[in-house]
Amino acid sequence: KQEVTQIPAALSVPEGENLVLNCSFTDSAIYNLQWFRQDPGKGLTSLLLIQSSQREQTSGRLNASLDKSSGRSTLYIAASQPGDSATYLCAVRQNNAGNMLTFGGGTRLMVKP
Amino acid sequence: KAGVTQTPRYLIKTRGQQVTLSCSPISGHRSVSWYQQTPGQGLQFLFEYFSETQRNKGNFPGRFSGRQFSNSRSEMNVSTLELGDSALYLCASSLAPGSTEAFFGQGTRLTVV
Numbered sequence: 001k002q003e004v005t006q007i008p009a010a011l012s013v014p015e016g017e018n019l020v021l022n023c024s025f026t027d028s029a030i031y032n033l034q035w036f037r038q039d040p041g042k043g044l045t046s047l048l049l050i051q052s053s054q055r056e057q058t059s060g061r062l063n064a065s066l067d068k069s070s071g072r073s074t075l076y077i078a079a080s081q082p083g084d085s086a087t088y089l090c091a092v093r094q095n096n097a098g099n100m101l102t103f104g105g106g107t108r109l110m111v112k113p
Numbered sequence: 114k115a116g117v118t119q120t121p122r123y124l125i126k127t128r129g130q131q132v133t134l135s136c137s138p139i140s141g142h143r144s145v146s147w148y149q150q151t152p153g154q155g156l157q158f159l160f161e162y163f164s165e166t167q168r169n170k171g172n173f174p175g176r177f178s179g180r181q182f183s184n185s186r187s188e189m190n191v192s193t194l195e196l197g198d199s200a201l202y203l204c205a206s207s208l209a210p211g212s213t214e215a216f217f218g219q220g221t222r223l224t225v226v
Contacts, residue, residue, distance in 0.1 A: 034215060042220070
């Protein structure tokens with residue numbers, strides 16, 4: 001059974017810092033991995049999708065990498081801003097499992113002005 | 114292009130009642146998945162529908178059911194509500210199973226009293 005872990009569970013940084021969020025998964029037979037952002041009480045906003053054949057994806061100040069063999073992904077946020085404060089979730093989609101996503105517990109990020 | 118629409122946004126129900134939640138996917142998307150989010154368990158997969166057929170089901174009791182209509186809109190139903198069913202219910206929309214990015218709605222906040 002796939003298990004997804006995110007470390008740290010919470011993170012507080014001053015504005016302007018570059019930071020890395022970690023995601024690990026136990027079963028490397030994944031189809032793809034997706035990073036989401038969730039603001040309190042709201043739905044999930046898709047940030048980046050990495051297919052299993054890819055090593056990384058970039059969007060603006062965000063860069064996500066994937067090392068499938070070691071079961072790890074990282075989300076790099078450059079020059080953090082207070083507006084980046086949210087919970088960040090990673091989710092994996094297994095081979096032959098349709099669109100079922102297995103989520104990590106999330107990293108709650110606070111960026112202080 | 115409209116996003117994923119979930120109705121209602123908020124619901125308060127009494128134990129023992131039943132409830133129906135609705136999800137309209139992004140136009141052209143035919144895969145709809147449902148998730149339950151609670152502080153204790155995080156995000157957990159309920160079920161996935163594609164072309165009016167349930168493709169996957171998570172580990173939830175039979176009180177949780179769903180269906181998908183020919184226009185891809187989906188409903189989920191919870192019967193005999195329990196206090197523990199209080200949660201944010203999220204719907205995700207994708208073009209097709211497996212290959213593509215999942216987009217989430219704002220969720221329905223269900224409170225059982």
